[in-house]
Amino acid sequence: MLSKEDNMLIAQVGPGTAMGEAMRSYWIPILLSYELPENDGRALRVRVLGENLIAFRDSEGKVGLLDEHCPHRGASLYFGRNEECGLRCVYHGWKFNVSGTIVDMPNEPPTSTFKNRIKANAYPCAERNGVIWAYMGNKSDENRPDLPDFEWNLVPESRCYISKRVEDCNWVQAYEGGIDSSHVSFLHSRLNPTDFTGSPREKGMKYMAGDKFPHYETIETPYGMMVGARRSAEPGYHYWRITQCLMPFYTILPSYGTDSPVSGHAWVPIDDYSTMVWTITWHPIRDLTQDELDDMKYWSPDRVGTSEGNGRHLPLNMYMEETSIANSRWRSKLNLANDYLIDWNAQATKSFSGIPTIAMQDQAVQESMGPIFDRRKEHLGTADLAIIRMRHLWLNTAKGLQERGVEPVGVSAPATYHIRSASMRLPEDADWVREAELVTSADQSKVHFV
Ligand code: FES
Numbered sequence: 001m002l003s004k005e006d007n008m009l010i011a012q013v014g015p016g017t018a019m020g021e022a023m024r025s026y027w028i029p030i031l032l033s034y035e036l037p038e039n040d041g042r043a044l045r046v047r048v049l050g051e052n053l054i055a056f057r058d059s060e061g062k063v064g065l066l067d068e069h070c071p072h073r074g075a076s077l078y079f080g081r082n083e084e085c086g087l088r089c090v091y092h093g094w095k096f097n098v099s100g101t102i103v104d105m106p107n108e109p110p111t112s113t114f115k116n117r118i119k120a121n122a123y124p125c126a127e128r129n130g131v132i133w134a135y136m137g138n139k140s141d142e143n144r145p146d147l148p149d150f151e152w153n154l155v156p157e158s159r160c161y162i163s164k165r166v167e168d169c170n171w172v173q174a175y176e177g178g179i180d181s182s183h184v185s186f187l188h189s190r191l192n193p194t195d196f197t198g199s200p201r202e203k204g205m206k207y208m209a210g211d212k213f214p215h216y217e218t219i220e221t222p223y224g225m226m227v228g229a230r231r232s233a234e235p236g237y238h239y240w241r242i243t244q245c246l247m248p249f250y251t252i253l254p255s256y257g258t259d260s261p262v263s264g265h266a267w268v269p270i271d272d273y274s275t276m277v278w279t280i281t282w283h284p285i286r287d288l289t290q291d292e293l294d295d296m297k298y299w300s301p302d303r304v305g306t307s308e309g310n311g312r313h314l315p316l317n318m319y320m321e322e323t324s325i326a327n328s329r330w331r332s333k334l335n336l337a338n339d340y341l342i343d344w345n346a347q348a349t350k351s352f353s354g355i356p357t358i359a360m361q362d363q364a365v366q367e368s369m370g371p372i373f374d375r376r377k378e379h380l381g382t383a384d385l386a387i388i389r390m391r392h393l394w395l396n397t398a399k400g401l402q403e404r405g406v407e408p409v410g411v412s413a414p415a416t417y418h419i420r421s422a423s424m425r426l427p428e429d430a431d432w433v434r435e436a437e438l439v440t441s442a443d444q445s446k447v448h449f450v
């Protein structure tokens with residue numbers, strides 16, 4: 001349960017809000033590089049942290065991110081002419097480079113210094129391995145943090161698959177679904193636990209199906225929090241699933257099976273009422289196979305995927321047609337208005353929810369809570385420990401920055417983001433934290449899963 005004030009404090013992300021300012025201390029992933037495919041190509045509407053922005057790639061390939069509205073009289077720069085290292089407003093021809101500097105003001109006399117006194121609001125961008133990041137905070141070039149060392153953003157692109165989808169609800173309830181290990185035994189389960197496929201994932205899935213009330217422990221880390229969910233395994237052993245919670249809105253999920261890829265999410269707030277869910281699956285030491293990629297891109301009720309990532313990503317045939325509205329390319333055809341195409345017959349006979357794909361199962365329950373759930377009305381149990389701890393971390397971070405200027409957790413520790421998750425079968429008396437620390441470093445070349 002949270003008070004109304006604390007609930008809104010973590011939910012609201014616009015400029016000037018406590019959580020919004022905390023988030024602006026970090027680099028934010030905003031686009032995949034292929035969304036801006038060519039130099040001098042069309043500009044793109046972007047909405048993130050409640051701000052309407054325009055992204056463009058200039059003649060040299062550099063990415064610019066400007067306020068949507070031209071600082072002259074507010075026309076949208078979406079219609080701008082992207083030419084010779086700048087975006088030119090089509091209303092009166094003012095032209096801006098990627099830093100927001102006005103490089104041409106053709107409706108003023110050439111002798112005028114007016115253009116030197118005005119700038120468009122522009123956010124610095126960085127691009128690495130197919131991902132465009134923006135820094136929306138107020139630190140100058142030299143004081144800005146480095147990009148976080150996520151393994152998925154450091155491996156070659158052939159080892160990583162990223163998809164995105166828009167969720168119509170606040171980022172907090174979306175994120176909380178991502179660290180809530182106990183729902184996996186229900187929402188994503190099949191009715192008949194013997195209905196497995198012989199894949200290497202099965203051992204872990206059977207432990208999950210066999211113990212539906214895991215014991216949780218959490219520890220704080222330099223990047224946020226590590227969560228251990230302990231379930232019964234064979235006599236004398238426990239099955240531990242380690243989830244990484246990285247500030248401000250990332251998760252790395254425990255996978256199944258040896259040689260399995262790893263998955264994680266970034267729950268990036270579009271505004272207070274919608275979230276861009278990035279789903280990322282990567283293999284630390286080898287390229288993803290064609291089978292693994294197909295499992296992520298295609299889905300049908302008859303196709304039972306065998307690899308990590310199947311159903312976690314929204315399949316390609318479930319996206320709506322793109323329009324020029326910001327983020328429209330990442331909307332699902334399955335939504336609240338059509339009940340996410342739930343198959344009631346499948347719910348009765350095959351799967352716990354009847355909703356197609358893990359991604360849509362998550363989205364359905366998270367959106368069904370309403371735009372921002374009133375957390376005065378909830379009743380948290382022992383299974384919700386990780387959520388309770390994460391809320392404390394967010395609240396302390398947001399209030400610490402707002403009230404005392406304390407830098408948010410992880411901003412100055414980008415190297416500590418170089419970690420993975422793990423799932424482990426350990427003897428009952430083992431120290432899970434020590435074991436987890438040994439196997440979750442992304443520096444070692446082995447992937448650790450049961
Ligand atoms: S509104 Fe953009 S140049 Fe006038």
Ligand SMILES: [Fe+2]
Nearest residue numbers: 177183188362
């Ligand atoms: Fe889920």
